[in-house]
Amino acid sequence: MRIATWNVNSITARLPRLLAWLESSGTDVLCLQEAKVSEEQFPSEQLRELGYESAVHATGRWNGVAVLSRVGIEDVVKGLPGDPGFDGSVEPRAISATCGPLRVWSVYVPNGREVDHPHYAYKLRWFEALKAAVAGDAAGSRPFAVMGDYNVAPTDDDVFDPAAFEGSTHVTAAERAALASLREAGLSDVVPRPLKYDHPFTYWDYRQLCFPKNRGMRIDLVYANAPFAKAVSDAYVDREERKGKGASDHAPVVVDLDV
Numbered sequence: 001m002r003i004a005t006w007n008v009n010s011i012t013a014r015l016p017r018l019l020a021w022l023e024s025s026g027t028d029v030l031c032l033q034e035a036k037v038s039e040e041q042f043p044s045e046q047l048r049e050l051g052y053e054s055a056v057h058a059t060g061r062w063n064g065v066a067v068l069s070r071v072g073i074e075d076v077v078k079g080l081p082g083d084p085g086f087d088g089s090v091e092p093r094a095i096s097a098t099c100g101p102l103r104v105w106s107v108y109v110p111n112g113r114e115v116d117h118p119h120y121a122y123k124l125r126w127f128e129a130l131k132a133a134v135a136g137d138a139a140g141s142r143p144f145a146v147m148g149d150y151n152v153a154p155t156d157d158d159v160f161d162p163a164a165f166e167g168s169t170h171v172t173a174a175e176r177a178a179l180a181s182l183r184e185a186g187l188s189d190v191v192p193r194p195l196k197y198d199h200p201f202t203y204w205d206y207r208q209l210c211f212p213k214n215r216g217m218r219i220d221l222v223y224a225n226a227p228f229a230k231a232v233s234d235a236y237v238d239r240e241e242r243k244g245k246g247a248s249d250h251a252p253v254v255v256d257l258d259v
Helices: 009-024 043-048 118-138 173-182 226-231
Strands: 002-007 030-034 055-058 065-069 074-078 096-099 101-109 144-149 220-224 232-237 253-255
Touching: 002 074, 002 101, 002 144, 002 220, 009 043, 009 144, 030 144, 043 055, 055 232, 065 096, 065 101, 074 118, 096 118, 101 118, 144 226, 144 253, 173 226, 220 226, 220 253
Parallel strands: 002 030, 101 144
Antiparallel strands: 002 253, 030 065, 055 065, 074 096, 096 101, 144 220, 232 253
């Protein structure tokens, strides 16, 4: 099976590229983030024509997550039990589903904005809720992964220049501790190989020629339980999909499984 995760940064803006990529890549299950549409606006029919079922959790604002599958979708769960919410509302940032022999979560972790911002504290609380939500599946015997845009670079090697991020979110000790705590639930980091350069960055800002200069970050992660990790035969960042007009600022992370 081929599994992938991709922050498309608006499925409406990226739909032609998404459909073409699904046809060419042979992906069986795709976790999407930042759909930026309501569930009613989600292009389920166009995806169905390609053979994909869709499970969607979205409200039409800046978030929205989905799981696409051509091997079936069952036992869909939207949101996190105990989701802390932000500014009085619970945001659509997590969805899980069983797809054939495996179970996946598609997650879009809060950005955090600035270290002293309330959104940063919300981000850390959200990680706690995520760990509690996935603990059971992480310890199970079925292949399981939490995939998506974590908005945290796990190590200094996962950013182009650690000094450039000093004092900023995405690299703080508390955020990295939250990732480590999540791994303690029984998950490991499936690190993809880069198709170019030395580091498998997954995100490059649109500004300041960051992509041509490879000034990127690895923040789109695949955290897998032992049965999933043991089945991995390959993992890579599809950097080609970040190229050209109309690209998302994130590239897909693709994982091949022998299941």
